[in-house]
Every structure is written in structure tokens, then in C-alpha cells.
Amino acid sequence: xxxxxTAVKFGDIVKTILYISKGxxxxxxxxxxRAVRQNVSIRKFVTSEQLQLLLKKYIPAxxxxxxxxxDLAEKVPVQVSAYSVASPGDSEEKDAMDxxxxxxxxxxxxxxxxxxDAYIAPHSVASxxxxxxxxxFTLIITSLLREKLxxxxxxxxxxxxxxxxxxxxRSLDVLSAKAYFYLSLSxxxxxxxxxxxxxxxxxxxxxxxxxxxxxxxxxxxxxxANYLKANLFEQAHTLSLRAAFPENASNNQFCxxxxxxxxxxxxxxxxxxxxxxxxxxxxxAPQGYAFGFTRMVHKLAVIVQLLMGDIPERSLFNQxxxxxxxxxxxxxxxxxxxxxxxxxxQVTETYKQxxxxxxxxxxxxxxxxxxLKIGLRKISISYSRISLADVAQKLHIQSAQAAEYICxxxxxxxxxx
Numbered sequence: 573x574x575x576x577x578t579a580v581k582f583g584d585i586v587k588t589i590l591y592i593s594k595g596x597x598x599x600x601x602x603x604x605x606r607a608v609r610q611n612v613s614i615r616k617f618v619t620s621e622q623l624q625l626l627l628k629k630y631i632p633a634x635x636x637x638x639x640x641x642x643d644l645a646e647k648v649p650v651q652v653s654a655y656s657v658a659s660p661g662d663s664e665e666k667d668a669m670d671x672x673x674x675x676x677x678x679x680x681x682x683x684x685x686x687x688x689d690a691y692i693a694p695h696s697v698a699s700x701x702x703x704x705x706x707x708x709f710t711l712i713i714t715s716l717l718r719e720k721l722x723x724x725x726x727x728x729x730x731x732x733x734x735x736x737x738x739x740x741x742r743s744l745d746v747l748s749a750k751a752y753f754y755l756s757l758s759x760x761x762x763x764x765x766x767x768x769x770x771x772x773x774x775x776x777x778x779x780x781x782x783x784x785x786x787x788x789x790x791x792x793x794x795x796x797a798n799y800l801k802a803n804l805f806e807q808a809h810t811l812s813l814r815a816a817f818p819e820n821a822s823n824n825q826f827c828x829x830x831x832x833x834x835x836x837x838x839x840x841x842x843x844x845x846x847x848x849x850x851x852x853x854x855x856x857a858p859q860g861y862a863f864g865f866t867r868m869v870h871k872l873a874v875i876v877q878l879l880m881g882d883i884p885e886r887s888l889f890n891q892x893x894x895x896x897x898x899x900x901x902x903x904x905x906x907x908x909x910x911x912x913x914x915x916x917x918q919v920t921e922t923y924k925q926x927x928x929x930x931x932x933x934x935x936x937x938x939x940x941x942x943x944l945k946i947g948l949r950k951i952s953i954s955y956s957r958i959s960l961a962d963v964a965q966k967l968h969i970q971s972a973q974a975a976e977y978i979c980x981x982x983x984x985x986x987x988x989x
């Protein structure tokens with residue numbers, strides 16, 4: 573029978589830590605990056621027992637954060653599972669495994685605790701690399717988040733970030749950026765995002781001083797997201813003007829930055845610049861996954877395009893991965909295209925909750941003026957002469973006097989002649 577996909581070998585975690593150790597020793601950032609990629613599968617299935625064994629194997633007894641790490645590891649619910657999942661690196665190329673050959677030999681344990689204990693050195697650990705300590709602490713925090721223990725995760729992330737502040741090592745940048753992300757995420761999950769904002773600002777200043785490009789990129793995105801979640805668009809706009817995005821940041825962080833900047837500029841009525849950034853974010857987004865991010869980008873891009881006076885292509889709404897998510901926005905596009913104020917009101921009311929959950933309802937309300945402009949343009953093309961009362965009736969405006977004001981503004985804006 574095939575092994576269940578709900579377990580992870582203790583040896584796989586040891587192998588990941590060996591990648592980190594060798595990456596620091598040989599000054600090879602690619603090995604640390606490989607460890608981070610392998611951790612994606614490890615963090616989903618690591619157990620409380622494995623976490624405690626890892627602390628026993630790698631963390632010295634005199635380390636200041638050991639007590640906190642032990643307490644948090646014990647709070648992770650015990651899961652009964654066999655160490656029977658294939659190693660994340662088994663299918664990798666041969667040269668990637670060379671780092672293990674120069675280190676302590678690894679023999680994968682079976683599904684018994686006694687075999688796992690064979691990984692524990694008989695003597696006490698004298699010291700630990702800050703990178704390994706940060707990795708293990710982060711693994712505990714992700715396990716707590718996985719089990720919905722958000723308050724414990726927030727406390728652990730706070731302790732970890734305070735610990736990271738005492739180091740200034742470029743080999744720690746990738747792992748510390750992960751810690752910053754989980755700090756923000758855990759406080760967001762317990763509805764205390766505002767309290768972590770000063771900490772994020774302080775960390776961002778520190779990363780700028782230390783020329784930590786990875787940390788700068790992650791923290792800048794976290795701060796922008798924090799401001800946008802609290803609807804502090806002016807503060808987010810001010811930060812974006814004063815803080816430059818680092819050139820050497822990863823593509824994923826750059827995509828997030830483009831999305832946040834697109835949302836900020838759309839709120840600031842800079843629709844052309846917002847649309848350009850959103851389209852760039854959609855093109856640069858990872859292909860084959862990150863569908864949630866792609867859907868968020870296209871939802872906002874559709875509204876921005878409508879606010880610019882353009883109509884999105886129908887092919888966009890027919891894409892399989894976007895069809896269901898963009899259904900409310902297709903109905904919105906049809907209402908704007910028809911210039912029908914009543915249809916627009918019905919669509920807005922029908923899909924109000926969807927627009928609110930997407931944080932796009934404020935921008936949708938702005939489209940009412942565009943609906944009137946398109947309706948006036950259609951009337952001006954169809955009629956050489958028409959009374960203001962008939963215009964009010966066709967556009968479903970309350971009175972002829974209101975129609976007069978709307979027509980005057982449309983003439984001044986060049987919508988009609």
C-alpha cells in the first residue's frame with residue numbers, strides 16, 4: 573500500500589538543517605534557498621514529537637530561547653503518523669545531495685520513536701548556528717499557525733524577532749524575512765495588526781541600515797498591506813513615496829508590491845498608473861499556481877479599466893481559473909457597458925458582499941458616474957435633439973434639472989458635444 577501523505581520523515585528535517593549549515597559554512601545562499609523550498613512540505617506535516625526531538629538535538633541547554641521553544645512545541649497537538657513520506661529531495665539532481673555527504677551521515681528512521689532517537693547525539697549540544705535556531709523556531713511557529721493556535725504563534729514570533737535583532741548576518745536574511753512575515757500574519761489572525769505596525773517600521777529601518785534587501789522587500793509589503801487593511805491609504809501612499817523597493821528582491825515580493833501600489837494609486841484616482849502596475853503584476857505572477865493572487869489582481873484591474881472608460885475584453889472572463897471569481901465583475905461590466913443605471917444598481921446590490929470581501933466596493937460605487945457618461949454618449953449619438961426631461965427619463969435621473977447639471981458637466985469634460 574502507498575504511504576499516506578500526512579507524515580514527514582525525521583531525516584528530511586535533518587537534511588534540511590544540513591543544507592542550512594553547509595550554506596552558512598560554504599557561503600552558498602543557494603543551499604539556504606533550497607532548504608526554504610524543502611520546508612514547504614515539512615511545515616505542513618511536522619509533529620510535536622519531531623519538534624521536541626529537534627530541540628533536543630540542535631539547541632543548547634543554556635540558550636535563552638530554549639524554554640519558550642520547548643513550551644510552544646509541547647502545545648502543538650500530538651499527531652499519530654508514520655514517518656513514511658518520501659524525502660522532498662529524492663527526485664532532485666545528484667549534485668544537490670553533495671552537501672549531505674560531507675556532513676554527518678543520515679539514515680532515515682522508521683516509524684518508531686526509538687529509531688528517531690538515534691538522531692540525537694549522546695552528548696549535549698555546545699552551540700547552534702543562528703540560522704538553524706531561527707529555522708527551528710520558525711518551524712514551531714508555522715506548526716502553531718497550522719493548528720490555529722494563533723495567540724501562541726504571535727507570542728513565539730515576537731520572541732523570535734527580538735532574538736533576530738541581536739544578529740547582523742547576511743546568511744540569516746532569508747530566514748529572518750520569513751520570521752517577519754509570520755509575525756505580521758499571526759498578529760493579523762488575532763485581530764491585532766495595528767499593534768505590530770511600530771515593530772514592522774522599526775525592523776524596516778534596521779534592514780535599510782544593514783542593506784538587507786530581502787528584509788526590506790518583505791517588510792515594505794507587510795507595511796503596505798497593514799495600512800491598506802486599516803484603510804489608511806494616505807499613510808500607505810506616503811510610505812510608498814519615501815521607501816524605494818529594492819532592486820534585488822524576489823519576483824514574488826515584487827508582484828505583491830505592484831499589486832499594493834496598484835490599489836493605492838486606484839484609490840488616489842491615478843487609474844492609468846494603477847492599471848499599468850496591475851497588468852505588470854499579473855504578467856509577473858508565478859504561472860501554474862498562486863491563483864488566488866491572480867484573481868485578486870484581475871478583479872481590481874477590471875474595475876480600474878472601467879473607471880478609465882474602457883471595457884475589458886470578454887476573453888478575460890472566459891478563462892477557466894477566473895470564470896467563477898470574475899462572475900460579479902462580468903455583470904458589473906455589462907451594466908456599465910449598457911449605460912443602464914438601474915441595472916448597475918441591481919448588480920451592485922446583488923453582489924455587494926462579494927465586492928466588500930474583495931475590498932473593492934468603494935471603487936465600484938465610483939462607477940456610477942461612468943454609467944451616466946456612457947448613457948449620455950449613447951443618447952448623443954442616437955439623437956440630434958432631445959429634451960432634458962427625456963434624458964432624465966432614459967437615464968433614470970430624478971429630474972430634468974439634475975439631467976441638465978449632468979449634461980453640462982459631460983460637455984465640459986468632453987464626453988459629449
